[in-house]
Structure formats: C-alpha cells, structure tokens
Amino acid sequence: MLKLGIIGTSWIARSFIDAAHMTGKYRFSAVYSRRIESAENFSADFEEIQHFDDLADFFATSLDVIYIASPNALHFEQAKAAILAGHHVIVEKPAFSNPSELAEIIQLARQENRFFFEAARNIHEPSFEVIKAFLADQTITGADFTYSKYSSKMAPLLRGELPNKFNPKFSGGLLADLGVYLLYAAIFWFGKPNTATYDAQLLPSGVDVAGIGVLDYKDYKVAIKCAGNLNSYLPSEIYTTEGTLILDGVNAISSAKFVSMDGSENNFELQAPKHSLYDEAVAFAEILENKDFEASFALQDFAKAVAETSFEMRKSAGIVFDADNK
Numbered sequence: 275m276l277k278l279g280i281i282g283t284s285w286i287a288r289s290f291i292d293a294a295h296m297t298g299k300y301r302f303s304a305v306y307s308r309r310i311e312s313a314e315n316f317s318a319d320f321e322e323i324q325h326f327d328d329l330a331d332f333f334a335t336s337l338d339v340i341y342i343a344s345p346n347a348l349h350f351e352q353a354k355a356a357i358l359a360g361h362h363v364i365v366e367k368p369a370f371s372n373p374s375e376l377a378e379i380i381q382l383a384r385q386e387n388r389f390f391f392e393a394a395r396n397i398h399e400p401s402f403e404v405i406k407a408f409l410a411d412q413t414i415t416g417a418d419f420t421y422s423k424y425s426s427k428m429a430p431l432l433r434g435e436l437p438n439k440f441n442p443k444f445s446g447g448l449l450a451d452l453g454v455y456l457l458y459a460a461i462f463w464f465g466k467p468n469t470a471t472y473d474a475q476l477l478p479s480g481v482d483v484a485g486i487g488v489l490d491y492k493d494y495k496v497a498i499k500c501a502g503n504l505n506s507y508l509p510s511e512i513y514t515t516e517g518t519l520i521l522d523g524v525n526a527i528s529s530a531k532f533v534s535m536d537g538s539e540n541n542f543e544l545q546a547p548k549h550s551l552y553d554e555a556v557a558f559a560e561i562l563e564n565k566d567f568e569a570s571f572a573l574q575d576f577a578k579a580v581a582e583t584s585f586e587m588r589k590s591a592g593i594v595f596d597a598d599n600k
C-alpha cells in the first residue's frame with residue numbers, strides 16, 4: 275500500500291484521493307495546507323491522517339508518494355523539495371510553468387532515483403489506446419479538437435478579482451488549464467507537431483481566457499480550441515483518407531464512431547472509466563510498485579513534448595508567466 279501525501283485542499287485533491295482509494299493501492303496518510311484547520315477539514319472523512327502547515331515538516335514525514343495539486347506556479351519548488359527529501363511525486367497538470375522547469379525536475383528525479391509523473395489523466399484511459407490502435411491503420415488528413423467549459427472562476431474574474439487560474443503569477447490561462455488535454459491527446463496519437471501556434475483571447479492580466487491553436491504536422495494540421503468563458507458541446511474529430519472519427523471529447527472519451535466516406539457508421543465499444551482519475555492512479559501505482567523507470571521515462575517524454583508545444587504556442591500568443599523570467 276502506497277502511503278499518499280497531499281499538497282492542496284481543493285476538490286481535485288479530494289477527487290484524487292477517492293480515485294486512489296478505489297484502486298486499493300494507496301492509503302491517504304498526510305496533508306499539507308497553509309492552514310492547519312483547512313488540513314483538518316479536508317481530511318475529516320478519513321482516519322489517522324497527519325496534518326501539516328509547514329512544508330519542511332510535511333516532507334520530513336514518512337510517505338511513499340506525494341500528489342501536488344497547488345496552483346501551477348508552485349509545483350516546481352514543491353516538487354523539487356519533495357524529491358530532494360526522498361519522495362516520489364505526482365504533479366497535477368500542467369506540471370510546471372515552462373519546459374526548463376520540467377527538464378530540471380526530470381533530471382533531478384533521475385539523479386535521485388525518484389519517480390516524477392505529470393497527472394495528465396486523459397491519456398491513461400483505455401479508450402485512448404483503442405483509438406490509437408484504430409488509427410494505426412489509417413492515413414490521417416487532419417483533426418479538430420475542442421474543450422471549452424465555463425469556469426467557476428469566471429464569476430470572481432467578472433467581479434474584478436484575479437483568481438489563480440487567470441493569473442500569470444500562478445502560470446494560469448486556458449491553454450495551461452484545458453488546452454493541455456488537447457495537446458496530450460494530439461501528441462499521444464500523432465506525435466509532437468513540427469510547429470505550433472496559438473491565437474489567444476487575452477485578459478487584462480495577460481493570460482488567455484480562450485484561444486485557437488494550430489499544430490502543424492508534415493501532411494496535415496490539427497486545430498485546437500479551448501475556452502473558459504463559454505460552454506461548448508461540439509465533438510472532436512479526426513479525419514482520415516477513409517472517413518471521419520467522431521469523439522464526444524478528447525479530454526475524456528465516452529463515445530466514438532467512425533463514419534466512412536460512403537456514410538456507413540461503426541460505433542466503438544468503449545469501457546467507461548470507474549472515476550475520471552482512476553486510470554492514471556492505477557498507472558502510477560503500477561509503475562511505482564514495479565519500479566518501472568522505463569515506463570515513467572516514456573510518460574516524461576510525453577510531458578516534455580506537451581510542455582515544449584504549449585510553450586511555443588504561448589510564446590506565439592505573447593503570453594508570459596512570471597516564472598519565465600526567473
């Protein structure tokens with residue numbers, strides 16, 4: 275059983291604990307919060323939890339793996355300190371503010387013989403492998419990926435506040451938030467694009483509330499659309515010389531059908547995830563249990579390709595995070 279430590283006390287951290295417990299491979303053991311009362315409230319449903327409001331004390335405790343779900347810009351220093359204290363780390367997406375931070379953590383983790391994972395949940399769903407296997411026999415001619423969801427942080431933003439999600443000091447913005455799922459899907463199925471651009475709708479803070487990107491592959495282009503100021507119900511599509519694959523989403527896939535050029539339709543039988551974070555929790559636990567460094571390096575290569583592509587897109591849109599100037 276992996277002793278699990280948690281940084282961050284918002285709903286996503288609770289969600290990860292629930293998924294981790296469903297796997298039967300982790301036991302939530304300790305939580306860090308800036309306020310001890312928040313740590314206590316957060317863990318009220320669980321027994322024998324250690325609470326910390328001091329990060330050094332938290333890192334000094336005996337844990338197998340630490341899940342980091344703080345605002346994006348804090349992940350780097352927290353992951354670095356956790357690894358140096360001897361812990362494996364699962365870092366919420368986007369793991370870091372830019373590719374330089376990611377490269378430093380990958381190097382440190384390898385040097386210290388520790389595991390680092392970026393929690394990019396979508397590519398761990400079995401449906402992603404099903405689609406990959408189907409595409410292996412197809413000639414791709416293009417794709418159109420979209421993920422837009424009205425954010426709960428729009429209300430404070432419209433009241434004149436600056437939530438972490440939209441703050442360049444915390445490496446926020448929609449490409450970093452929802453766009454990362456689209457990039458993971460594209461890179462999982464098609465590899466890293468040759469070039470990538472992003473046309474962003476910028477907030478006064480300087481980060482994107484929405485945007486449209488283009489990933490340029492040798493023989494085709496992939497369109498990327500993400501937004502936090504609207505709800506979109508459009509599906510995502512992959513085009514091939516034989517027809518169109520229609521997915522209800524690429525942030526998570528629950529239905530997929532292929533419509534051939536003659537109009538005939540084939541539905542895929544997909545297994546619904548037990549919990550949106552379940553498959554990644556299983557994947558990380560198996561790698562940790564088997565000490566499978568090769569598997570974690572392969573995931574790190576995906577993380578690297580996504581971070582480099584996202585950074586190139588962000589640069590093309592003139593979005594600069596405070597962390598870029600460190």
Ligand SMILES: NC(=O)c1ccc[n+]([C@@H]2O[C@H](COP(=O)([O-])OP(=O)(O)OC[C@H]3O[C@@H](n4cnc5c(N)ncnc54)[C@H](OP(=O)(O)O)[C@@H]3O)[C@@H](O)[C@H]2O)c1
Pocket residue numbers: 281282283284285286306307308309312313342343344345346348366367368393395438439451
């Ligand atoms: N995988 C997914 O589906 C998914 C979904 C949502 C979010 N995420 C990712 O999870 C991470 C957290 O996102 P979130 O929306 O939960 O962020 P958040 O609410 O802004 O912050 C998360 C936690 O970090 C601490 N925190 C907040 N502001 C802070 C500050 N100024 N300084 C230090 N600590 C602070 C708080 O914990 P304490 O008050 O206890 O210290 C808070 O509960 C992000 O990387 C995000 O991209 C992933």
